[in-house]
Amino acid sequence: MKVFYPFFMLCLLWQGLQAQHKPEQAYQLIKSNNAVQYKNYYLLTLFQQLPELNKMLKENSVLKKIADTKSAQVNEALKTCKADISCYANALKFSTEEITAISQELSNSYKENNELGKLVSNHLIASGCYTLYTNENPKNLLIKAWEQDANALNYTIGVYVAGNKPNYPKIDSISFSLKDKEYAELTAANASLALQGQNELFFEPALNFALVALELNERNDAADYEPMVSGVNQPAISQIKKTDWKKYPYSVILVPGAGPEDKETALSAGGMIRCRLAAIQYLKGQAPFIVVSGGRVHPYKTKFSEAFEMKKFLIETLQIPESAIIMEPHARHTTTNMRNCVRLMFRYGIPVDKPAMVSTVKSQSYYITTVLLERCKKELGYYPYQNGKRLSDTESEFYPNTTSLQIDFDEPLDP
Known part of the structure; x- marks a missing residue:
């Protein structure tokens, strides 16, 4: 039996669905101790800061395997890159294949009532930080947010490690010459530091590498005041x-x-x-x-x-x-x-x-x-x-x- 709703009821239902996908002015951002981090990579910050979600991701065998492979790549880079800046950058950046594999695992792990589902409904939508994707279904919104943060890390490493041209070169370019031997040494040290500590989450070496690169360039502007x-x-x-x-x-x-x-x-x-x-x-x-x-x-x-x-x-x-x-x-x-x-x-x-x-x-x-x-x-x-x-x-x-x-x-x- 088909149920036919009056037009005004359909309008109210649509307005209700739209309201669910709007940012909430009462929402308080979950902050790390690094403003540059949470402003640029909010999803990754939530992965770290929400205890139950953090635990879920650490226990995921597929993501752990990806993290181990990534660490092995960086260790290999430390042995072979020498003065090649782009070699270090490429080892820490996420490849298209890595981004896709992580997207697939997040999609497989997502359930409306598990920690990833709560992440989307309680934080990604409410914060407004990924509001361009709120017309997507919740699972796709999560994937879009991950892909955005991964590409954001790649962009930062590309500009502030590898010397790629930023959107506004006159005011935002890298502070170093890629031909400077001292800079190659600094980059190698940064890559090594990226593997230090616990780094139990799959994105943490790349995140640490990007954040230190901004610091070395004296480009922590996002944290000003x-x-x-x-x-x-x-x-x-x-x-x-x-x-x-x-x-x-x-x-x-x-x-x-x-x-x-x-x-x-x-x-x-x-x-x-x-x-x-x-x-x-x-x-x-x-x-x-x-x-x-x-x-x-x-x-x-x-x-x-x-x-x-x-x-x-x-x-x-x-x-x-x-x-x-x-x-x-x-x-x-x-x-x-x-x-x-x-x-x-x-x-x-x-x-x-x-x-x-x-x-x-x-x-x-x-x-x-x-x-x-x-x-x-x-x-x-x-x-x-x-x-x-x-x-x-x-x-x-x-x-x-x-x-x-x-x-x-x-x-x-x-x-």
Whole structure:
């Protein structure tokens, strides 16, 4: 006997299924002691940090055999690679065949009610870190997340060990010459270190190798100012909990950074002007918070953080209270100024169904409302925001898109 549901009931059922596949604002990320790790490789971090899941993976004979084979490859590389950097890199990276074999075993091991099933429902979906895959069935979502993290490790090793060209070579390239004998020695030592310790999980040698490579390159940018919730953003987070959002037309005022082009200048003239524009809007009562966004970007390997210097300028020069300023010190491009602002709004409990404002110079303001969305789609794979009204030559509205929580596998300095 067929059962026919009224149309409105089907709509409610569909909405319910969609809601199950959305990130949860109350979800707290499970963090390792290394912010670079959990921001780039969240699934692998969960594999380590969730005790019952960790135990399940360690006891899996197929994954253990893959891990043993991988360790043997690295040991062989230590004997034979000598000064060949790519030889070490290839030994630690995951081959296509290895990724496929691990995918197959995770698929075989997955059950809705076992630790892998709980991982998907309680963490992968709720966190939003793999939200581009939430239309997949749960098993496929797990496989997609694994493949993303494996490719992320390969990308990091490719750029920061083997010297591959990153997406933005002028600001993100490797710090070493591949022809330097000392660098070959450092790489061999890193490969050896990757096998030290327990390393009972199949991915740990590659993970350790990638993390140390970033450290050697002085590229732990993703960890800058972390943990921000108990540090630089703690005063604002305390204020968020007391904010009456109905009093303000906008949730936040975003200020995209503008890096100087010399290593001696802490804050560019463009950064100062943008702060002044945003301060005017804040003092008008347009929003209760200013988000200053920008990492250590320009010039190459600068020690100055755009967000930190803008926050300092707002407080010391413009007399804006620290409790009204949220630092976002990781963005390296305008695309991620927008994306990372949305992320912090979501993680900090700021309403994401309310419009926000961008305040910046005229040229960038119009760039954001015209060209940038398609650049975001090309580089990130989605639109992190939707344009609202243009308010002036220097201000415009935007609406957050929580797909911004998706980890970017090929930007290890700001994933």
